Amino acid sequence: MMQPVQSRFVSQLKRYYALYTGGFIGFxxxxxxxxxxxVPNKLLGYIFLGVTVSLYAGIGILSRTSDVSEYYVAGRRxxxxxxxxxxxxxxxxxxxxxxxxxxxYLSGYDGLAFVMGWTGGFVLVALLLAPYLRKFGQxxxxxxxxxxxxxxxxxxxxxxxxxxxxxxxxxxxxxxxGLITSRFTGLxxxxxxxxxxxxxxxxxxxxxxxxxxxxxxxxYVILIVAFMIPVIWLSVKHTGNPIPQVAYGYVLEKxxxxxxxxxxxxxPDGAREAEVRAIFKQHEIRDEDRLKALETGGAAYLSExxxxxxxxxxxxxxxxxxxxxxxxxxxxxxxxxxxxxxxAQKAWRLQAEADKAKSGPISAHAEPFxxxxxxxxxxxxxxxxxxxxxxxxxxxxxxxxxxxxxxxTSVGEARVSVFWSLLFISLLYVTAPALAxxxxxxxxxxxxxSSFSELPSWVxxxxxxxxTLMSVTDVNHDGIVQLAEVxxxxxxxxxxxxxxxxxxxxxxxxxxxxxxxxxxxTADGLMLTIANSLSHDVYYKMLDPKAPTGxxxxxxxxLLLVVAVFAAYITSLKPGDILVLVGAAFSLxxxxxxxxxxxxxxxxxxxxxxxxxxxxxxxxTCMVYMYITYPFFGVNAPLWWDINPISAGIFxxxxxxxxxxxxxxxxxxxxxxxxxMVDHVRYPNLERNxxxxxx
Amino acid sequence: xxxxxxHRQYWRKNLKITGILLLVWFVVTFVVGWFARDMQSVxxxxxxxxxxxxxQGALLVYVLLVGYYAYCMSKLDxxxxxxxxxx
Numbered sequence: 001m002m003q004p005v006q007s008r009f010v011s012q013l014k015r016y017y018a019l020y021t022g023g024f025i026g027f028x029x030x031x032x033x034x035x036x037x038x039v040p041n042k043l044l045g046y047i048f049l050g051v052t053v054s055l056y057a058g059i060g061i062l063s064r065t066s067d068v069s070e071y072y073v074a075g076r077r078x079x080x081x082x083x084x085x086x087x088x089x090x091x092x093x094x095x096x097x098x099x100x101x102x103x104x105y106l107s108g109y110d111g112l113a114f115v116m117g118w119t120g121g122f123v124l125v126a127l128l129l130a131p132y133l134r135k136f137g138q139x140x141x142x143x144x145x146x147x148x149x150x151x152x153x154x155x156x157x158x159x160x161x162x163x164x165x166x167x168x169x170x171x172x173x174x175x176x177x178g179l180i181t182s183r184f185t186g187l188x189x190x191x192x193x194x195x196x197x198x199x200x201x202x203x204x205x206x207x208x209x210x211x212x213x214x215x216x217x218x219x220y221v222i223l224i225v226a227f228m229i230p231v232i233w234l235s236v237k238h239t240g241n242p243i244p245q246v247a248y249g250y251v252l253e254k255x256x257x258x259x260x261x262x263x264x265x266x267x268p269d270g271a272r273e274a275e276v277r278a279i280f281k282q283h284e285i286r287d288e289d290r291l292k293a294l295e296t297g298g299a300a301y302l303s304e305x306x307x308x309x310x311x312x313x314x315x316x317x318x319x320x321x322x323x324x325x326x327x328x329x330x331x332x333x334x335x336x337x338x339x340x341x342x343x344a345q346k347a348w349r350l351q352a353e354a355d356k357a358k359s360g361p362i363s364a365h366a367e368p369f370x371x372x373x374x375x376x377x378x379x380x381x382x383x384x385x386x387x388x389x390x391x392x393x394x395x396x397x398x399x400x401x402x403x404x405x406x407x408x409t410s411v412g413e414a415r416v417s418v419f420w421s422l423l424f425i426s427l428l429y430v431t432a433p434a435l436a437x438x439x440x441x442x443x444x445x446x447x448x449x450s451s452f453s454e455l456p457s458w459v460x461x462x463x464x465x466x467x468t469l470m471s472v473t474d475v476n477h478d479g480i481v482q483l484a485e486v487x488x489x490x491x492x493x494x495x496x497x498x499x500x501x502x503x504x505x506x507x508x509x510x511x512x513x514x515x516x517x518x519x520x521x522t523a524d525g526l527m528l529t530i531a532n533s534l535s536h537d538v539y540y541k542m543l544d545p546k547a548p549t550g551x552x553x554x555x556x557x558x559l560l561l562v563v564a565v566f567a568a569y570i571t572s573l574k575p576g577d578i579l580v581l582v583g584a585a586f587s588l589x590x591x592x593x594x595x596x597x598x599x600x601x602x603x604x605x606x607x608x609x610x611x612x613x614x615x616x617x618x619x620x621t622c623m624v625y626m627y628i629t630y631p632f633f634g635v636n637a638p639l640w641w642d643i644n645p646i647s648a649g650i651f652x653x654x655x656x657x658x659x660x661x662x663x664x665x666x667x668x669x670x671x672x673x674x675x676x677m678v679d680h681v682r683y684p685n686l687e688r689n690x691x692x693x694x695x
Numbered sequence: 696x697x698x699x700x701x702h703r704q705y706w707r708k709n710l711k712i713t714g715i716l717l718l719v720w721f722v723v724t725f726v727v728g729w730f731a732r733d734m735q736s737v738x739x740x741x742x743x744x745x746x747x748x749x750x751q752g753a754l755l756v757y758v759l760l761v762g763y764y765a766y767c768m769s770k771l772d773x774x775x776x777x778x779x780x781x782x
Contacts (some may be wrong), residue, residue: 109731112749116724119754123720126761127713131768245751249741366746368731377732385728392724410779412772415765422761426754433750602710679698682706685777 006409010079017082021221027051032506041505045184048509049516052222053195056520057202059215064206068549071208071556072139072532078213078407084420086213087404089220089521091118091425093169094176095582097223097518100429102490103579104436108365110380111436113387115429119422120388121395126418129396130405132601132681134414137406140529141399141593142537147677148600149611150670152542157615159537161592162399163530164619167567169398169585170526172578174571176519183465183495184512190572196516197568200523205557209407212524219517224427226514230497230507231431234438237501244434251441255365258444262483263361269449276475276484280359287352294344302344309334358484365440379642386647393653394586397593400522400529411684439493442500448483455481458499462492470496527567531560583646584626591622591652595660603664604678610664618656622648705775712767716760723748723756 031044069075078086096118104111136144142158174193181192231244241247264270293301313330316322338344363370369380395401408414447456452474462470469489472481494515498507535556540547547555595614599606628637629645643650669675680686727734731745739747772778 109746109749112746116728116749116753120720120724120757123716123757123760126764127716246740249747252746253741366743367735368728368745381729381731385725388724388728412765412769412779415768419758419762419765422758426758430751430754679702682709683702683777684772684779 006077006079009077013079013082017217017221020218024221024225028506028510031509032504035504035506041509042186044505045509045512048506048513049181049184052513052517053199053520055218056215057199059218060199060202060206060211063211063214065208065210066550066553068552070210071553072406072536073403074208074210074213074407076137076407077409078417080408080413080417081420082217083213083404083408083413083417084422084424085220086216087401087417087421088424089216089223089517090404090525091401091421091522092223092428092518093173093522093582094180094515094519095172095578096428096432097227097515098176098180098491098494099578101432101435101439102493104433105440105488105493106490108363108370109368110370110384112433113384114391115433117388117391118395119426119429121392122418122422122425124392124396125401125405126415126422128598128601129402130414130418131411131684133402134405134408134411135681135684139403139406139536140532141402141597142533143541144600145596145611145615146537146541148674149596149606149608150674151608154596154608154611154615155537155541157612157619158593158596159533161588161615161619162533165398165585165588165592166400166526166529166533167563168581168588169400170523170530170567171571172581172585173519173523173526174567175578175581177516177523178571180512180515180519184509193568193571196520196523197564200520200527201561201564205560208553208556209528212528213404213407215524216521219521220424223514223517223521224424226510226517227428227431227494230501230503230511231435231438233503233507234442234497234501235434238438238441244438245430248434248437252366252437255437255441255444258441259362259364262444262448272476272478272480272482273484275478276482277359277361279475280355280484284352284355284359287348287355291345291348291352294341294348299341302338302341306334306337309337362483365437382642383644383647386643386650390583390587390590390647390649390653393590393594394588394649397589397597398585399533399589399593400525402597403529403532404525435497436493439497439500443486443488444483447486448481450481452479452481456500458496461499462496527560527564530563531556534559534563580630580632580646584648587622587626587647587649587652588619590649591618591656594653595656599657599660601678601681604675605664605669606660607664607667607670607674609667610660610662613663614656614658614660617659618652621655622652625651701775702777705771705777708771708775709768712764712771716764719756720760723753727753 031047035041035044065071067075100111100114103114133141133144136147138144138147141162142155145158146152146155148154174197177196178189178193181187181196182189187195232242235244235247236242238251239247261267261269262273265274290305297304309330313327313334316327316330338347369377369384371377371380405414405417408417447459450456452472455472459470459472463472466489469492471487472485474481475485476482494511495508498504498511535552539555540552592615595618596606596611599614600611625640625648626645627633628635629639629648639645640651727745727748731749734744737744742750769778
């Protein structure tokens, strides 16, 4: 039923992207031949990152535009499947690509909260928002709030919340960009941030949503290929089956059996584990004693301890036959010694927690909410549920995703494009748990029990790169690796998979390019959301409604530049960890937007007063809870019902709903015009007779 | 444009479909999750059932839900004559 122009456009797109995918695979093959010929790894890494980044920039240049509708909503002619791919890469950030498999490796079943949360949210998007937003058919999410509730206050709160959650999220992405470029090219973190940013800017600067959409489709292809290849290989290596999602049930059984052996002190392997755990138990007791002494002794105790270390280092220095390594360690210990009581408390507390974790038995990968007693288990279950709900509702409220549904050709296409998005996204999310299990199998069976003199090459390689990602120390000096002696940082799992699977370096570079694609594409979408909120909602809708289109686009682009530089600056200060930032963005979005958006469509009685009350109280509750409970802010108030700060939205959302309902019922029903607008949104064919309001 | 009885019927049907699908979504996510520990002994394709649901089953259901909704609604749009004109 498509018009010939659109169907020609679609088949053209299919041809382009098929050629592109073929070209990309050819490029990988070519590089692996180069690798066989002896081209150094570093150069291959540069070529890989250079080519992909300039590719994105190239698409940006090709799709440059100065048409308002093209700039904001890609001309509203993005076919459902391509919109699905674009949303897929817009959606999957560095946290999904690199962090997720690692989180699953470290926390087993409990990590599945992210898998379910980040996919199930699209059910809410499809059922409650996407088709209605498409029918509404404007440019931004605050547009909808402004038109539905009237007046500039709901719009302003919307703008504030959109910028707040997008900005929090974009910092996490730029952080990922900096991390990947610096790790794989050896550039400085700050330089990495600005190089990555350059390509983001070039792309969104020239072509807005149009350029970002077509770049994101290209990025989806790269990131999914990069994620799948090593996992498939690993699956073939361990099971002989190239479909990891099917094959890993069998591997999981073996991992579970192995976990039992390692936790059983009567088996030889289990006995060695028990020995190492006993040593960590002693460490833990020592840490706790030290913390107690610090509490009573204060600064005096701290300087006393430091003096001991300084003395020990000086004594070693004085000895002629001193072991240079021991001397280095002693000096390092002096240099790393905490500067004041607060820092000491923090560092030693962390140390105590780490030692405590190593002194107990390992928990089973597939066991939900593992814990020593009923209360811990209940607590974990409660937090799991809360996190799933926050991530889902947050998904259905993040403006950079929702505004993509403005770009499809029709309401029907919007519905279908949620289907494609979810399908493309699920492809990665069903693979990540498989990767976690396969990697765990490798570590539990091949690494544990191997001798320290013959560590697998990927272990020694990564241990020399970054101690927080991978470290093995022979704690009980028996020359054999025990599980408790291995420390793995979550990010390692995806980054090291190609080496674990024994693949050539090209695949490692491919994974880096995939991670970069994931981070860049999400950053692109977010940055555009922020700039559009400022230029469209604040400048055009509130400050200067008569502005000519040329000036609107100019303002938009200028703001993009300002936002990008500001975000890069904040990122270079390295504020907090990625997961905290991401979690905060979801909770904030869910609390601020979801109640007002969903009720705006499904409850005609919802009015301006309700929206103002609901959005502001939801957002405020969420912000206050995060502020008082995240250790980062230093307030450390007791938790409400033991809910972790990452799920702050669990309080913000009900408050938001209550706010909208109470506020609306206390004030008169919205006028006829608004009610007509709700009808307009509900029925795909209803013509609008409310032009004056939203045009 | 004035709403007809047909419009109201369409909307009621839409709400019904949306409600039923949301119920499935809720059961798959929260009910299965809540009783995860009690279903540990059930296995499917080598996986303990709750793990399978969290890692794959629920995702498959989500995809099907969204796909079914798109299919159902476009049928409903045509049935009630509220579909969009060709673009």
